[in-house]
Amino acid sequence: MTDTREGWLTWLPFGTLFVSLLLVIAALNTPIPRQDLGVVVLVVAVTAAWVGWWVTLHPGWQQRHGLMVVFFLGLLVCDLLLVWASPLFGFFVWTGYLFAGYALPGMWRVAGAVPVAVISALAQIGGIPTVTVADGAAFFAVAVVINLVIAGVMIYSETRKEQASAVRDKMLDDLATANVRLEEALRENAGLHAQLLVQAREAGMLDERQRMAGEIHDVLAQGLTGIVTQLEAADAHPREREHHLAAAKRLARQGLAEARRSVQALRPQQLDGAALPEALGEVVESWSELTGLRAELVTTGSPRRLLPEIEATLLRTAQEGLANVAKHADAGRVGLTLSYMEDVVTLDVRDDGAGFDPAEPREATADGGFGLRAMRERLSRIAGTLEVESEPGAGTAISACVPAITVGGTA
Ligand SMILES: Nc1ncnc2c1ncn2[C@@H]1O[C@H](COP(=O)(O)OP(=O)(O)OP(=O)(O)O)[C@@H](O)[C@H]1O
Ligand SMILES: [Mg+2]
Structure with missing residues (x-):
């Protein structure tokens, strides 16, 4: 049901009920059948109270399907009493279609519209007693069918529209949820990407540090160890001094060349060309x-x-x-x-x-x-x-x- 329809329900039923009552009073001196005015007013008051209690005062009950069935059945009884009190209340009975839409779910509304159509037809043929006169029943049946066709078509198309719009609303909701998820995923992705970059940078730094450490060990430390060994040997064996000093010099030169190559991340000199x-x-x-x-x-x-x-x-x-x-x-x-x-x-x-x-x-x-x-x-x-x-x-x-x-x- 649309909001507009629910808005109408807060005044339209009372309006039609009141106008119908005015018509009954205006027609007091006509042959239109009716009950005692006191009885009429009593039935009107009961109906107004019933609708006021279930709809106007407790709008939240619309979600409770069980309660709404009780309300709708009570409303049908009120409708029947009103038409019994005067057929002029047929104007009010018509709002029963709106209440079927308000109180009943989906296609149940079509079922709810059937008794409303029957009571409307009763009012249209001039009240309950007419059914019993000659050909009254036939008129009544025709009126019921006409009411049913009109109400059925109206309610059916209205409900289809409402279902389609519910599907559309759900799709829009789903789309919005998917959008939110997508945004979250994108944000998360961006975070992960940034984290990956940091990790890659750190890994690169670590890798380079390990490479440099290896180079320093293999090139500088090894070379210096060799030089120290040769110099110590030169001290220990004065007769081979020249030989060890020359070896130390050679090692120093080689170490220097290798150190330069490793700073430039080049291949070891021995592998050059060989x-x-x-x-x-x-x-x-x-x-x-x-x-x-x-x-x-x-x-x-x-x-x-x-x-x-x-x-x-x-x-x-x-x-x-x-x-x-x-x-x-x-x-x-x-x-x-x-x-x-x-x-x-x-x-x-x-x-x-x-x-x-x-x-x-x-x-x-x-x-x-x-x-x-x-x-x-x-x-x-x-x-x-x-x-x-x-x-x-x-x-x-x-x-x-x-x-x-x-x-x-x-x-
Ligand atoms: N061929 C070998 N014979 C005997 N011991 C060895 C031999 N190779 C390695 N080691 C032992 O293993 C240890 C570790 O060797 P590693 O090369 O890691 O360090 P290092 O030679 O002591 O120092 P660095 O290589 O850093 O100058 C050495 O200290 C030594 O005790
Ligand atoms: Mg070693």
């Missing part, structure tokens, strides 16, 4: 020269050009592995194996020296303990892995495994 096996051979040879220990490099499989980051990582792994052998192992034999397999490339560095317990890794401190960790981080950045096998007194073997991604992109 393939990995040759670059590793060079590293092994100069390590042997410096330490006086023979290290042997074996290459298996079919060597091919890997991505620069992968080759650089393997070279750094060999350098740190050898630096550790020189620093910690006190080994007699050192061997390196570079194996090119179908999908992966592995690099092993083995020695027969002091060994250690890999389950108890050394804490990283200012004077070391960072090498193996940096190696592992470097490898994991290119989807590689590192395995360390060692035992006190039984030598050490480290093994790096990386994906065999070649420069052209195929393994």
Whole structure:
């Protein structure tokens, strides 16, 4: 029901009831049948009170279907009494269609309209007694049918319109809800996006910091360690002084060049223009020269050009592995194996020296303990892995495994 219709219900029924009463009074001296004026006024008062109580004073009851059925049945009784009191109340009975719309849900209104049509027809043919006169019943039946057709069509189309508008309202509501959800989702998305950017930036910073830490360890710290070792050797063996000083100078120059390259994120100098096996051979040879220990490099499989980051990582792994052998192992034999397999490339560095317990890794401190960790981080950045096998007194073997991604992109 529309608001306008409900607005009418607060005055229209009372208006028609009052006007009908005035008509009855005006027609007191006509042959229009009626009951005693006192009875008429009583029935009018009861009807006004019934409508006033259920509709005007308790508009909220419209939502309670059970109560509304009681109201509507009571109204039908009032209508019948009014028409019995005077057929002129037919004007009021007509408002029963409006009340059917007010009190009954959906298509029940059509059912509610039937008794209203019957009572209206009674009024239209001149009151209840007319039904009993000759042909009165036939007139009555025709009047009922006409009333029913008019009321049925009106209520049916009104209800259809109302249902369509309810569907439209629901669609609009759903649309509004969907819009609100969409806005929320967009806001949430924007938040997530911002968060992702921050995280990506932080991850990038962390990654770069780890890379720099690795470079500082592999390039500067290793170089400086080598220089210190050579200078100490020069002090300890005056006869070989020149030789150790020259080695220290060479290491310092190499370290400086490497430091410059790592600031610019370039490949290790050994890899410039050379393939990995040759670059590793060079590293092994100069390590042997410096330490006086023979290290042997074996290459298996079919060597091919890997991505620069992968080759650089393997070279750094060999350098740190050898630096550790020189620093910690006190080994007699050192061997390196570079194996090119179908999908992966592995690099092993083995020695027969002091060994250690890999389950108890050394804490990283200012004077070391960072090498193996940096190696592992470097490898994991290119989807590689590192395995360390060692035992006190039984030598050490480290093994790096990386994906065999070649420069052209195929393994
Ligand atoms: N080949 C090896 N032989 C014996 N011990 C080793 C060997 N490699 C590593 N270790 C042991 O593992 C520890 C950790 O090695 P790592 O390279 O991480 O640190 P570091 O060499 O002590 O210091 P840094 O590499 O930071 O200069 C070493 O301190 C040493 O005790
Ligand atoms: Mg080390």
